[in-house]
C-alpha cells in the first residue's frame with residue numbers, strides 16, 4: 091500500500107491519485123475509483139445488464155448491479171441488531187431512540203442488555219414484512 095498525501099485516495103483500477111479529498115467515489119467491494127474508470131461498463135453477473143462501474147457493487151467476488159446487490163443484501167439482513175451504550179446516554183433515552191430510530195423497513199422486536207455487559211444495550215429489529223407475516 092503506497093502512501094498518498096493525506097486524505098487523498100488512489101484509484102484502485104489505474105492508480106491515479108485524486109486532486110482533492112473525496113473526489114473519487116467509493117464502489118462497494120471494489121474501492122475508490124477515478125471518474126473515468128467509474129464510467130466504464132461492467133456486466134452484472136446476476137442479470138447480465140451492463141452498468142457503469144460506479145453504480146455496481148462487488149459482493150463475494152461477484153459484480154452486481156444495484157438492484158441485484160440490494161436483493162443479495164436483503165437476504166442477509168432479515169435481522170438487524172444495533173447497540174447503544176448506557177455510559178454515553180441514559181437507559182430511558184436509549185429505549186426511546188431504539189424505537190424511534192428503527193432502520194427503515196424494520197420493526198423493533200426487543201431491547202435487551204448486551205451479553206456480558208452492564209452498560210451496553212442491544213436493540214433487535216426484524217424486517218417489517220416478515221414481522222407482519224408472522225403477526226397476521
Ligand SMILES: [Zn+2]
Pocket residue numbers: 101102103104105106123124125126127
Ligand atoms: Zn482510475
Ligand SMILES: [Zn+2]
Pocket residue numbers: 134135136137138139154155156157158
Ligand atoms: Zn443485475
